[in-house]
Amino acid sequence: MSEVGKDFPEPRPHPNTLPCADCGHVWFEGERRHQYVEADGTITIEQDADVVCQLCHVKRTRPVSGGDEGVKYW
Numbered sequence: 201m202s203e204v205g206k207d208f209p210e211p212r213p214h215p216n217t218l219p220c221a222d223c224g225h226v227w228f229e230g231e232r233r234h235q236y237v238e239a240d241g242t243i244t245i246e247q248d249a250d251v252v253c254q255l256c257h258v259k260r261t262r263p264v265s266g267g268d269e270g271v272k273y274w
């Protein structure tokens with residue numbers, strides 16, 4: 201018997217096959233791509249991460265103005 205393959209993670213669906221978690225964007229060929237990202241926009245390989253499109257990925261990494269925590273980013 202072979203142990204080969206035992207340590208490989210479960211195959212994930214390609215993020216392009218899933219709708220964007222933030223805007224519901226559905227990928228089609230030629231459209232903006234989707235990524236697995238954390239809530240703060242960090243690209244991740246975690247299976248339970250959100251799938252977002254590139255536009256929403258940018259929004260997560262650089263929050264739109266009006267943050268209610270009083271944090272200044274510049």
Ligand SMILES: [Zn+2]
Pocket residue numbers: 220221222223224225252253254255256257
């Ligand atoms: Zn989106």
